[in-house]
Amino acid sequence: MALFDYLKSTLLSKVVMAVTGVILVLFLIGHCVGNMQVYIGQEVFNRYAHFLQGLGELLWIIRIVLFVCLVLHIITSIRLKWLNFQAKGQKYEVKNYVKAKLTGRTMIWTGVLVVAFLVYHLLHFTIGVIDADNFSKRNMEYYKGEVVIAEDKVLNGESNEIGKLERQAETIKVEGKELSKENDVVLFFRPDAYSMVVKSFRQPLYAISYIILVIFVGFHLSHAIQSAFQTLGLNHPKYNCFFRAVGPWLSTILVICYISIPITIWFGLVGGGV
């Protein structure tokens, strides 16, 4: 297939690894910033989660882009790993690495752990198969919201469409609920993602497995980010201290932020009210 012709070139394959990898890293940064809202509180966190769910087509576009990146990244990594294994040929009896670090030499294995984590994480918090009792769709909460009526759509304050508009003479109804005026404050339902996360991470098994797998994602990124710069041709003595350092630093910061959530919840510092 012409689409996969790039696999015949080592350099183009590397560029595909780098571009898809960087897009995935940008997602991880965005996701991390979003998650940090758990420290602001239940209200903000749930509003954010609900906002993401309400993105509709945009959410699916993001999901598809990320999925395509991941698939290309994995296919290319397997092809390159096989090529490199072939190219190396016979191993040395004694091998002494001067500069190559373990994180760099284990990319394919930390990559496999990233996939394992991804599947586990989606089953846990997105699809709700793992720890199903706690899954947010079953944990609903009331929240106060202002109704905004735009033409025939009824939106809540987060611009999510929340129901069908029915106009009967003087009264306005949304899904059978009567509103007194067009900008009313009413109670709505939304998934209580905050409580779900808190209840899950209070169970040591979920907290520990999450922490360990996130650390492996960190190992992957610690080599990957500087590698992507170099692959994309970004190397200059003036800026190399940045290009080389940003990987370990960024991945350390990301790992600390991500794992701080299960740790603070586990130790009861966050989510005490749930």
Add this chain to the structure above:
Amino acid sequence: MKLTLHIWRQKNAQSKGHFEKFQMNDVSEDMSFLEMLDLLNERLISEGKDAIAFDHDCREGICGACSLTINGTPHGPEAATTTCQLHMRKFKDGDTLYIEPFRSRAFPVIKDLIVDRSAFDRIMAAGGFVSVRTGQPQDANAIPISKEKADLAMDAAACIGCGACVASCPNGAAMLFVSAKISQFAMLPQGQPERKRRALNMVNQMDKEGFGACTNHYECEAVCPKKISVRFIAQMNRDYLKARILKEKD
């Protein structure tokens, strides 16, 4: 000095190969590594045995013929030094050394420690040159080149094509060599007319020879006897991408 050597012996490309152990009791600190092997070979020859085959030529660190992976590091433990320039005083009395050929699928062993590095010659033939028409030599100062560019081009041109980069690479990649050979011209005005074509053809030949894909460990830069910088790999990536994606030939 006393040394215990484990040296890779292999009759020819087809045979399997094995380590052979040698005890050296009379090594001088002032010998080069290759002279130490010469000493061993004299002994083997006088005993009527087959001498150990290893590559060498200039013995002054400029030709790139010598090779050897010594205790897991191509050209041995001393940075920025070829095996021929490595002195025995860099080792300790009583050391055990494993001496292996440069290993990579694209560098098949011919005999003992000698490998076939002609893949590099074919990569050079694919584009590692500038096409110059014969005729009157032009004035030496006709083409201005900045000092910085000239220095950088010289840094790339310092590559002696020994293949230590390939031998050290966990992926058997030849990108440091190929990038140095591309960059030495890419920095100079004389290299511009064939710049993208050169990158395209040399990288394609590199892929054809079965070298691996760089994963940016920079092990090559660390063992390179001429300290070729991996910045040339980034330079090659840029040139190749421009040639491939923009479909520009020059």
